[in-house]
Amino acid sequence: MEKSSDFTLYGRIQQKDKEALEQLYDRYEKILFSFLVKMTEDPDLAEEALQEVFIKIWRGKGEYNESKGKFTSWLFTMSRNVAIDLIRKRKKPTVPLEEVGELVNNESTVEEAAEWQEQKEQIETAVQELSGEQQKMIQLFYFKGYTHEKIASICDIPLGTVKSRIRLALKKLKKSLHGVQERGAIDD
Amino acid sequence: MTKMDCEYVVDYLNGTFSEEEIREFENHLKNCADCQQIIELTGELPYLAEPIEPPAEMKTRILAKVFEEDVTEEQQLEPKPAAVPMAKRTPRRNWWTPLIAAVLLLSLLGNAYAFLQLSDQPETETAMREVNLQPSELFEGAAQVKLIREDEALDVVVSAEGLEELQGDEIYQVWLLKEGQPIPAGAFKPNPNGEGAAYFSLEENTEGWDTIAITREPQAGNELPQGDIVLSSEL
Numbered sequence: 001m002e003k004s005s006d007f008t009l010y011g012r013i014q015q016k017d018k019e020a021l022e023q024l025y026d027r028y029e030k031i032l033f034s035f036l037v038k039m040t041e042d043p044d045l046a047e048e049a050l051q052e053v054f055i056k057i058w059r060g061k062g063e064y065n066e067s068k069g070k071f072t073s074w075l076f077t078m079s080r081n082v083a084i085d086l087i088r089k090r091k092k093p094t095v096p097l098e099e100v101g102e103l104v105n106n107e108s109t110v111e112e113a114a115e116w117q118e119q120k121e122q123i124e125t126a127v128q129e130l131s132g133e134q135q136k137m138i139q140l141f142y143f144k145g146y147t148h149e150k151i152a153s154i155c156d157i158p159l160g161t162v163k164s165r166i167r168l169a170l171k172k173l174k175k176s177l178h179g180v181q182e183r184g185a186i187d188d
Numbered sequence: 189m190t191k192m193d194c195e196y197v198v199d200y201l202n203g204t205f206s207e208e209e210i211r212e213f214e215n216h217l218k219n220c221a222d223c224q225q226i227i228e229l230t231g232e233l234p235y236l237a238e239p240i241e242p243p244a245e246m247k248t249r250i251l252a253k254v255f256e257e258d259v260t261e262e263q264q265l266e267p268k269p270a271a272v273p274m275a276k277r278t279p280r281r282n283w284w285t286p287l288i289a290a291v292l293l294l295s296l297l298g299n300a301y302a303f304l305q306l307s308d309q310p311e312t313e314t315a316m317r318e319v320n321l322q323p324s325e326l327f328e329g330a331a332q333v334k335l336i337r338e339d340e341a342l343d344v345v346v347s348a349e350g351l352e353e354l355q356g357d358e359i360y361q362v363w364l365l366k367e368g369q370p371i372p373a374g375a376f377k378p379n380p381n382g383e384g385a386a387y388f389s390l391e392e393n394t395e396g397w398d399t400i401a402i403t404r405e406p407q408a409g410n411e412l413p414q415g416d417i418v419l420s421s422e423l
């Protein structure tokens with residue numbers, strides 16, 4: 001249902017329906033903002049990125065269609081790329097390597113939406129099943145948007161293997177997540 | 189070089205591909221469960237972020253900026269139509285006058301903006317076909333579809349009248365079919381006079397559609413028809 005109505009909203013936005021854009025904004029503001037803050041570590045830059053994302057959606061740039069998979073996959077990937085662009089343009093010095101942060105932060109915040117909480121717990125559990133190196137690949141590639149060169153030097157691995165290691169880490173994570181979700185479904 | 193290999197999923201995610209490369213990779217994606225799973229994962233990964241309450245005024249700031257940027261872009265676009273292809277699914281500005289009637293119907297559906305953009309535009313070379321849809325048994329309404337081929341795109345404008353009132357979340361959904369396989373092609377709710385219209389634009393895969401149908405769906409957004417066909421025609 002959620003996916004379908006995203007698609008419907010997106011269709012209305014293509015026809016310049018401001019109300020539909022506002023609805024889509026409300027639906028994804030919090031997850032996108034949280035995600036963009038995690039990526040940029042800078043709430044101002046995150047807001048700039050979020051604005052860019054909705055300008056793109058409103059102008060019909062970076063068009064979504066079903067050959068791109070789920071709407072959220074497309075939306076989050078597009079947002080990630082906007083953030084990476086802004087991070088690379090940012091004047092501020094980059095965060096020192098020791099402080100790139102952990103992929104999973106166990107401090108939990110109050111008043112999280114139940115659905116979000118469940119999704120978060122599932123993916124965190126799945127992440128724990130990855131090797132340390134795989135977690136690092138996802139953190140550096142997905143959340144930090146580092147170049148392959150930078151990842152190769154941080155992880156001390158040959159440049160030529162970076163892409164396939166990222167791919168394998170993502171694949172493994174999806175598999176683990178699937179397992180976690182199956183177990184969750186049985187518990188229910 | 190073709191982008192038909194799993195290895196390219198990482199580049200695809202990084203958004204560094206040209207449109208051609210994106211198409212090539214998406215062709216691969218259609219048949220590759222591994223890559224599909226990775227793409228699906230990207231709809232879930234952001235939930236690893238700590239939830240942060242967005243600043244209270246952020247929504248107002250962003251939406252103001254989005255709609256303001258839009259006005260400036262429209263003005264800038266006027267003298268250089270070459271920039272238009274970026275706005276792929278939005279109604280084009282150079283449609284010619286007979287369509288305005290159909291678009292007026294759209295504006296009844298809360299889309300006055302599209303109409304404003306469409307008025308007073310010069311005519312262009314366009315191929316158009318009109319087809320009347322046949323009502324199914326027991327259905328009273330009538331509908332007409334205009335298929336407009338312009339450049340590489342196929343635009344589908346459906347206008348209908350005498351429609352039965354809908355209940356609850358129901359919606360009239362337009363479908364294009366090729367050898368029995370449907371894709372959704374716009375949806376509408378009729379106004380109190382039983383009139384409705386839908387607009388849809390296809391940039392790719394514009395050839396070979398053999399049937400158009402309108403169904404009455406229990407809710408919006410279905411990707412395959414659930415409801416009964418109320419109007420249809422061969423194309």
Ligand SMILES: [Zn+2]
Nearest residue numbers: 193194220223
């Ligand atoms: Zn693949």
